Amino acid sequence: MAKIPVGVLGATGTVGQRFVQLLAAHPWFEVVVVTGSERTVGRPYREGVNWVIGGGVPDTIADLIVQPTAPNLDIGGTPPVVFSALPTNEARELEPVFAAAGYAVVTNASAYRMMENVPLLIPEINPDHTGLIPVQQATNNWPGFIVASPNCSTTSAILPLKVFQDAFGLETAVIVTLQSLSGAGYPGVSAMDIIDNVIPYIGGEDVKLENEPKKLLGAFQNGALTLADLRISAQANRVPVLDGHLASVSVKLGRPTTPEEAIAALQTWQPPQICRELPTSPLNLLVYRPEPDRPQPRLDRDAGDGLAWTVGKVRQCHVLDIRYLAITHNTLRGAASGSILNAELLVAQGYIHGKS
Amino acid sequence: MAKIPVGVLGATGTVGQRFVQLLAAHPWFEVVVVTGSERTVGRPYREGVNWVIGGGVPDTIADLIVQPTAPNLDIGGTPPVVFSALPTNEARELEPVFAAAGYAVVTNASAYRMMENVPLLIPEINPDHTGLIPVQQATNNWPGFIVASPNCSTTSAILPLKVFQDAFGLETAVIVTLQSLSGAGYPGVSAMDIIDNVIPYIGGEDVKLENEPKKLLGAFQNGALTLADLRISAQANRVPVLDGHLASVSVKLGRPTTPEEAIAALQTWQPPQICRELPTSPLNLLVYRPEPDRPQPRLDRDAGDGLAWTVGKVRQCHVLDIRYLAITHNTLRGAASGSILNAELLVAQGYIHGKS
Amino acid sequence: MAKIPVGVLGATGTVGQRFVQLLAAHPWFEVVVVTGSERTVGRPYREGVNWVIGGGVPDTIADLIVQPTAPNLDIGGTPPVVFSALPTNEARELEPVFAAAGYAVVTNASAYRMMENVPLLIPEINPDHTGLIPVQQATNNWPGFIVASPNCSTTSAILPLKVFQDAFGLETAVIVTLQSLSGAGYPGVSAMDIIDNVIPYIGGEDVKLENEPKKLLGAFQNGALTLADLRISAQANRVPVLDGHLASVSVKLGRPTTPEEAIAALQTWQPPQICRELPTSPLNLLVYRPEPDRPQPRLDRDAGDGLAWTVGKVRQCHVLDIRYLAITHNTLRGAASGSILNAELLVAQGYIHGKS
């Protein structure tokens, strides 16, 4: 099968670089257009980008000329697909413009995550939420559409919440995260602030952690999404770790549950059938570690090529019902790889086609 | 007033070194005896000790000859006072022997913290628990007694719990700690394990965090201690920070409480009157920081010479009632300084006297 | 004696903050004017500054209104004294303007360090170089003058070089530094770059390290400075350390020298007599540590309140003659405190007077 051509909006930033790196090796997609800021427009990508994420600029993309971020890109495909790595304010302005111009916008930005009828999507968790796409198109009179990924801190905690919701019902969660530096982008956190220290504050993160799971775990029925009836209390902390967000979670479930039942639910849960078709979805999506000192960011962030959840310390909570720890790789599962998975799902479900 | 002579049991270990350092500059106490392991017995302290805590061996103590840890020490005082920095297993064996021999044992070890009639003591929180001392002496037929300090992780979270208990009643707490390396002693955690990482496990710490507050916040009445009716769920994590334990806490209170009320309670709470007489108790015991990114271990651990609690991010908890962050210096308030404060209280209350 | 009024140019930056903090507690000087960028002009210092260096804004300075950096400041004193914490480019433009307007400019900036007739000054090393001041004034037709401090990396290595130059003669030095993060200012180095890493590059630093010692160790005679005849090869590295620059140095001396002779020279060397009058100069200026694993940045950077040099590992070099390690605190001895010491020397030598 011929690869599906795609564009990357904001390709010179760090999230954009990660998209470029991952898509360069992707079996289904091929980057044919990159866009960037005024400073970089008109230059070859290899010259416009300040590549900071390790490895090097992929050869297949290095010579693309950086385009302005405007909806007149020569991508091809039906609809033309763009991955958005735009900063929030640009995303807020430009993503609807691209959707109105007929593009499929697969975004990692936060601007429209909580907008009605925009699917907030993790294929293994709520693939049916793409059913919102036609509603979104009809409501906004858009030929294209927007599909969003959740915040990387939300992602770190979410899969066990989904498993427990399915198995026992889910009522409340107290979440404390220990988040890595790469979540703040580059240059991000000053070394002067974080060496020998913890910063118990990440702007806007607590609110995202408290709201996004309600949408991710909501029910899509009869053309509408009902948010999950769930209360969350979140405290996000920055720690001196390069990659990998650790979430410490206590949950109140719909019925009394033992740790053994909770562990069994985690070990037997299977993602929806359609995920088997997605090349980036890992075979072993949820790694349960029985050791008392796991998961650990450095040891577990790369499980499943950075796309698996590693879960451990599933225990009785003496205040709510069950507590656990979970880790994901924030710049892979929690960012670029997550959006690419979303695009794979859109292909599998027929929302995105190759060259016509 | 002449200084009160004291001994330090296990003076060559890291906790013992901290005792020696702090007591060398203490206005009330004077170290006249140090004990150590077989390897060091008979040598001058300066030679027997491998001093690792910064500064240098205090001159006034450097030439003391290390004694065996046995209850025949030439201390003087009524009763003779020993600070115990013994490892847990030695503490378990030897502390009762010293109490039975008439010594006042002021211990930092965990062995007898939860033993009935042993006061688990923080002078600013439960000074009346020393009322257990005569009960302890009568029950065990000991002329001496044991008084214990709580675990350093318990200490980090406890003062706001006390304030809220006093003001609103306290029912449950979910506690997640981010604990420093010095809490593990020396050499403690391998740098190979903790650089670019978090270890979500500290042996025995969760259980201590779940049980010790019930005793600290219990009520002493009619010669007996009633544990506080309180459920706690704790998750202790080790982070790459040198000193200072950060606790992230959500609490369910006895009545609905706004963050403003909680903050007001923290800002107006006063320690018991007797604490004003204790030279080590800081003037500003509870530092409330209104900034969204405080407290931070490196910036706040030294507040009040390492003896104050710094509290911040007092907010509504969407699951329980109120949440907050608190930091203390684990090797000062949470260890040696805490025990020295206990001894000061014993002096102020008349349980310890100087040379007769 | 009434305190000498001074101004701080660029008082809102991190170097400026350090000046403000140190001068607030200074026995001789009193900050009466602070200047800042356009954004902060006209606001009280406490509001204009983003205080990042720990502690808090000193009360005596907090309410000063930030002034524009122009030579019409109401300071008083003969001449009026300003400490310059300006960024290099502003320093290049403005410091001569202030000198021309009659100010004594005591600068930490690099702009005029190597300019002819500007003393590059460390009071304990070359106090006689202030003899260049009248030459500088005459040459430039300035009523005021500029006096500069060396770069913080130069400072870390320099005192032993001076001692060896005095004792044995000094021909060449190979210097490799391990420099701390605070040397890069704030926010400075991204945590993403330096955790689990070393960056073997600090822009411009190698050249400063190779040239500044020639001036510092030069001879002032007959109204002119002769640079020291000295060849230096320098490699500056950034390491994940908060404060304290470590220099590893091998030197070729004027005559064969044993490590014992070198150590004896270090231990017996005395700073010039006039330094005893300077309140900030530490009693123990050069701390020689005989342990094989010292000096270490975290353990030794605060020696002498951050103003001493700690030297160790003085050994035979198998290629040149002698090698050694030295540490200083880069933001104290290597920056603000160093400049304040320079001003103290100017007072002691009569170049600066109090209120007339």
Next chain:
Amino acid sequence: MAKIPVGVLGATGTVGQRFVQLLAAHPWFEVVVVTGSERTVGRPYREGVNWVIGGGVPDTIADLIVQPTAPNLDIGGTPPVVFSALPTNEARELEPVFAAAGYAVVTNASAYRMMENVPLLIPEINPDHTGLIPVQQATNNWPGFIVASPNCSTTSAILPLKVFQDAFGLETAVIVTLQSLSGAGYPGVSAMDIIDNVIPYIGGEDVKLENEPKKLLGAFQNGALTLADLRISAQANRVPVLDGHLASVSVKLGRPTTPEEAIAALQTWQPPQICRELPTSPLNLLVYRPEPDRPQPRLDRDAGDGLAWTVGKVRQCHVLDIRYLAITHNTLRGAASGSILNAELLVAQGYIHGKS
């Protein structure tokens, strides 16, 4: 070709684990015997080992029963081959015993590195030194032999030294290393010692760095090795980096050399022809990086799967002739992989054969 059976001595330690991990995926070798300490003898390897190096115990080796480290192992092969990951003192005692019993001992230990007639070997640098093997056998009357790898700090600096020796002659070198934590084994350095710090001391390392290059760069002629006529001055430092040793080196060459000539020499140098046959030797053995801020440990340690040297900052030295920085991965090129490469060379040269 059938794989060559090998044993691993001291297989349960961290170096032993690395041997096991690398050999499990090796195209030529197959681990059939593992030995360990008394505590682990008789247990399956997976139970005896405390696996700390990441990944997991390889399935093909997990069920091997740990044997005592004695020269009666059932390995097969002519001669039977053992990789030695023994601690120094055990290596000193046991390696000659194995050689005397007919084993080919390929060791990573330091015990016999400098022993006369033991090749200190890096295949890409001095493959002809294996010519010492028959001399060693004759001298000691051993049917087997010992071949050693250099210290990991020596390794980090050595390849450019070899290139320059070949091209220009080499007279002296001043070497300062910034070495990673994994070089100290596990648990190795305490986190309490190294966070926010540098330790300028690694026991015995300076002497190894000063002596081993003389042997590695020596000339084997007429059945004897002549040490290189070379003076080295070394200062080893431990920095808070997980893996990768950085060496900062200044060299005096046999003739005046420009940086351009030095860079050209590095870029055109080719390892001996025989290295092309060795499966572990990387295609791109010497990576020259022109950027001013490279090499960096985290970014460059994994070049060539941890077997390449990355070299940069080749500049004029103002004291000697040329200076440069070099990095290798200390637990791969500098330890286990290096020894495995040695064994590959021994196969290619016919000193080791498969099953007879």
